[in-house]
Amino acid sequence: MSDLRFLDIAIFLPLAGALLIAFLPRSNANLARWAALIVTLATFAVSIGVLVDFEASLGGFQLGSEAVWIKDWGISYITGVDGISLWMVMLTTFLMPLGVLASWSIGERPKAYFALLLALETGMLGVFSSLDLFLFYLFWEVTLVPMYFLIGMWGYGRRIYAAMKFFLFTLVGSLLMLVAIMFMYFATEPNSFSLTDMLATELSSGTQRWLFLGFFASFAVKVPLVPFHTWLPDAHTEAPTAGSVMLAGVLLKMGAYGLLRFAIPLFPDAARYFVPLIIALATIGIVYGAVVAIVQKDLKRLIAYSSVAHLGFVVLGMFVGTVQGMSGGILQMVSHGLSTGALFMLVGMLYERRHTRQIADFGGLGKTIPIFSGIFLFVVLSSIGLPGLNGFVGEFLVLLGTFLNYRWWVVPAAFGVVLAAIYLLWAYQRVFQGPVTDEANARIADVNSREVAMLAPLLVLIVAIGVYPKPFLDRINPAACRVVIQLDPDADCSRIEGVVAPRAHEEDE
C-alpha cells in the first residue's frame, strides 16, 4: 500500500479544479472545458490508485484518514472505503469525465457549468467516503446545490419547476435526516458524529424506529422509492445531459448507499421491523416504474421511470437479508450507473441532432444512423438484463436472493424483467425501426469520434461486468456480508439460505 492518501486527494481534487476554473478568463470557453476534462481524468487516475491499494481480503474500512475537525462538537474528518463504497467512488470518478465530454457543446456560461460539475463530484465522492455523520451530511447537502443550478440554469423546458421540485423533495428528506442525526449525536456518549461511535450506541427499538424513518425519508426520496419518485422524471427530463447522467448514475445511488451504510447498521432492529414495508415499496417500484415507462412519450422520461424500476431491484436486494441479494443490489447499482448513464448520453446526442426527445418525432433511424442505433440497442439490451451483459448479473443475484428468503415477492419482481423488455424494445422500435417518416430524420449524422470515445469505455465495462463480474463481486461480497449480518444476525453468508437437500457431490465424497 502506498503512502499517498489517494482517497482524500480524489475527494478534493475536483473542488480545487472547480476553484481553478472559477478563476480562468471568461473569454476562453475551451479552457474551462479542457480544464474540467483534465481534472476529472486526473481524479479518475487517482481513484485508480484507491482501487489498486484496496485490499479485498481486509474487512472494514481502509485507505481513509482521520483527523479531529471541530473538537468541542465531536466533529471529525473521517474517511475510508470498503468494498461497497469503493465501487461507488469508482463509478463516480469514471462517469465524470464522460459527463464532461457529454457537455462539450454547452455554450452558455461554460465556466460556471464546469465549476459546478466539479463541485458536484467532490460532493458525491465525499458522500461515499465519509464515516462521520456531520461530514456526510455536509457532502450530502453539497451535492444538492450544484445539481439545482445545473438543472435550473442549463436545463430544458420546465427547468425551473424541475429544479425546484428536485430541491424541495430532497431537502425535506434530508432535514428529517438531520433531525435524526442530531438526535443520534446527543444520544452518543461522549457526543460525537463519528459513525463508529454512533454504532456503539444502544437505542431502544421504539427510538430506533423513529430515527430509522428520519434517515429513510431522506434516502427513499433520493433512491427514489415509489411514491417519493415524482421528482425524478421531471429532473431527469429537464436536466442537461451530464446532469441526467450524474443524477441517474451516481446521485440515486447515494440514497441506496445511505440505506446500507447508515440506516441499516445504525438501526438494525428498526430496519428488520420495516423490512416488509420496504420490500413491498421496492417491488411496487419495480412493477410500477416499468408499467409507467411503457406509455411515456418522452425518451428521457421513459429512461427516468426505468431508473425507478431498476433502483427498485437495488433496494429489494438490500433488504431481503441474503448476501446474494445484497451483493447483487450493489452490483446492480454499478450496472445501472453504466447502462442508464449511457442511455442518457445517447438520448442527449439524439437531442443535439434533432432538438426533440419525443418518441413520436423519430422513426427509422436505424437506416440513417446505423452505428448509433446499434450502440443504442446494445445499451438497451444491457438495461433489460440480457445475460452476458452487466444488467443481468445484478438482477439475477437480487432475484435469487429474494427468492431464497421471500418466495412470493420474486414473482412480481421478476415480472419486471418482462416489462423492461416491453417498454425499451417498444421505444426502440418506434425510434429506430420502421420507415423514415420525417425528412429531418433522414439528414442527421451518425456518431462522431468524440461520441465514440465517450461511449466506448461504457460499452467495454458493460460487457466486462456481464462476462467477468468476479473482480467486482470479490470486493463487494465481504462488505455486503457485513451488512447482511447487521440486518439479520442469524444469516450465514457461506451457505445458501433455505437449501434443504445436501449438494449432490458432497454426498459422493
Place this chain on the structure above:
Amino acid sequence: MSEVPPGFYLALAGLMFTIGAVGALVRRNAIVIFMFVELMLNAVNLAFVTFARMRGNLDGQVLVFFVLVVAAAEVVVGLAIIVSIFRRRASADVDDVNLLKW
C-alpha cells in the same frame, strides 16, 4: 441638595420614547423620521444611565456607549440612503418609496 428621584428620569425617558415612536410613525419625511428615531435612542440611553445609577454599577453606561456608536453608524448609513433616494426622486417622502412589497 436633594437628588431628583430616578422615577423622574425614567418618566422623562418614557415620554421621550413615546414622542419618538409616535413621531416616527406619523411623519412622512425621512429626515424627520430619522430624528424621531434618534429621540427614541436617546430616551433609551437616558433609561440606561438611570438604571446604571440605580444599580450602582457601570453596565448601563457601557451599553450607552454601544448605542451611541451604533447610532452613529446608523446615521451614516441611513443618511446616505436618504440622500441617494432624494437624488433619484427629488423627495424624501417615505410613502413614495413603496416598491419593495408583495
Place this chain on the structure above:
Amino acid sequence: MDLSASLIPGPDYMGLTATIILWPLGTALFLLLFGKRLSTFKVGGREIPWAGVIAVLTLLRSFVAAVAMFVDIVGVELAEGAVGHGGANVENARTFTVHMFDWMQVGGFAVGADFLIDQLSVVLALVVTGVGTLIALYSIGYMHHDPRFHRYFAYLSLFASAMLMLIFGDNLLVTFVGWEGVGLCSYLLIGFWFERPAAATAAKKAFIVNRIGDFSFLLGMFLLVAAVGSLKIEDINAAASGGQISGGIATIAALLLFGGAVGKSAQIPLYVWLPDAMEGPTPASALIHAATMVTAGVYMVARMGPVFLASEGDLALTVVAWVGALTALWAALIACTEYDIKRVLAYSTVSQLGYMFLANGLGAFSGGIFHLITHAFFKALMFMGAGSVMHALANETDMRKMGGLRKVMPITGATFLLGWLAISGIVPFAGFWSKDAILAAAWEQGEYALWGIGLFTALLTAYYMSRLYLRVFEGPLKHDPDVHPHESPWTMWVPLAVLGGLSVVGGAINLPWDLRLEHFLTPVLGEFEVPHGATAWILAGVALCVAVSGIALARFLFLTQRGAELRARLVTGSWLDKLLTASRNKFKVDEVYEATIQRPGHRFAMFSAYKVDAKGIDGVVNGAGALVAWLSDGVRRLQSGYVRNYAALFLLGVVVLLSALILRVGPLG
C-alpha cells in the same frame, strides 16, 4: 486399461469447446465492426462477398471441431466396450466438464462459465454446426443483394455461438445465457429488414413472448437453487433422481422450466410469435425458427429429464405430453388453410415441435431428440426450398400464385420432394422413423389418446405438406408473367442437395432394430420402452397408411378436376366451412391476446402514468405547493411597502412581547 488409454488421445476439450463456441463469437464481432469494409471476390462470374465466406468457414471450423469431439467420445465408448465397461449402466465416463472461469460467486452460490461435453451435447452441436454451415452457405446466395449483408452474417455467427453455449452449458445459468442469446439473435434476424413495420413488430413480439417464457425459466432456476443449492445440471439431476427433491418441488420446478421451453419452442399458449417470425430472411427462419433455436426447449426438457421424472405422479410429464400433443394438432389445423408458403412451414414447425414435446412427455427423451435431428434436416431443407422459390419469384410467398415450379427449378423441386416425403412420414425417409418412434412410445405406455392425437396430426401433416408441395411444384405454371423463375445458384442448391440426402438417410441413425442414437444417448437420457415384434410393425403400418391417405387426399383435392369441383362446391355455413374459416383466421388467438392482455395492459399503464402518477402523486405534491402559495398569498398583503406600517408592526410586536414577558415573569427587578 492400456487399450482405453491408447484410444483416448488425451482430448483437449477445453480447446475444442473454445473453438466451437468462441470462433463464431469472434467472427460475429469482427463482422459487426469491420464487415462493411470487406470486399468481394469472383468465382465463376459470381461475386462472392468475403463476409459470407468468413462466416461459412467459421461455422465449418466449429463443425470440424464438433466432429473431432464426437469421434473422441465415440472412441471412449469403444474403448470402454473393449475393456468390458460397455453397456448403458456403467458410470458415465464420457462426460467432460470444461471450466473456463468463475462467473458469479456470492456466498454459498457459485456458478462458473462451465461447459458440459457429453453424448447429448455433442450430437446437438453436430446438428447445429452442420446445418448452420449449410445454411450459411445458402445465405451467401440468398442474401447476395442485401446492403446489410455483413450484418446478417454477423448475426448468424452470433446465433451459432449462443446456440452452442446453450447446448454445452454445464449449469442452467450458462444455458440461460445461450437461451437469451439465441432469443436476441432471433430478434435481430426477424427484424433484419426493420424498415418494414411488420418485421419490427414481429421481432419485438418474439422477444417479449420469449421473455415471458424466460420469466418462468428464471423462477424455475431459483427454485432449483433453493432446493439443491446449485445450478449445475449434473447436481440437479443427481438430486432429482436421488430423491432429494420432493415430488411437489420437482413438479413446480419442472413446470417452471417447461414454461421457458413453451416460450422458446413456441408451444401453446406462447406459440404466436413463431408464425410472425417469418418476416425475417428465409435462411434465418430455416436455421433459427426451424432447425435449431426453437428446438432448444426440447433439448432443455430432455436434459433436465430427471427433474421431470421426479415429479409427483408424473404430473409434469403429463402436462408436457398434453401440451405437446395439443400444440401439434392445433398448429397442424391452422397449417391446413394457410396460403403463405413460409407460414405453412412455420405452423408445421410448431406442430412438429409439439411431437417432440409429446416424446419428452412420454419420457422418451431420446425419441424427442431423434425427431429434433431429423426435423432439423427436412425442415431446414424445406425452408430453404421455399426461400429458393421466393428467390425465383421475386419474393412471392402466396401459394396461390405458384404452380408447376418443378419444371423450371428441378433441383429445388426434387429436394423439396424429399423433404415433403420425409415430413409426411413415408418409408424410408427420415421423418418416418422418428415420428413412428414417438407414436410407438405413446402406444406402448398406454396413452392411446395421445397416440390418437399424434396419428391424426400425422394425417393432417401429410395433407398440408402435400397441399403445399403440389400447389407449388406440380400442376400448371401460375406465376405472374413478368417474373422469370430460374434455378438458384450453386451456393443455394448445394445445401439443398446435402439436406435432401440427409432427409432420406437421416433415419438410419436410429432404426428401430438397432436404436443406435438411443443407445448412444442412454447414459444421458435414459431408456424408454418401445413396442417389439408384431405391435411395432402394425403401428408402423398404420402410421404409413395414414400418411399415404393424407397425401392421396391432397392429391385428389389439388391435382384432379373432381377435387377442384369438390372444393368449389363446399357449402358456405356447413360445419366444414366454419372450421376452415376458423382455421384461416388462426382461431383468432392473436386477437384474443390483444383484447385480454395487450389492451387492458395498455389501459392500465396509461392509468398509472397519467392518472396515478401525474394526477395522484404529483397532485399531492403540487397540492402541497399550492397550499403554501395560497397561504402566503394571504399573508403577503402585510408587506405593504410603507415603512411606517412595518414600524407600527414592529412596535406592536415589542409591546406584545414585553407584555407577555411581564405577565409571565412579573415586573422586572
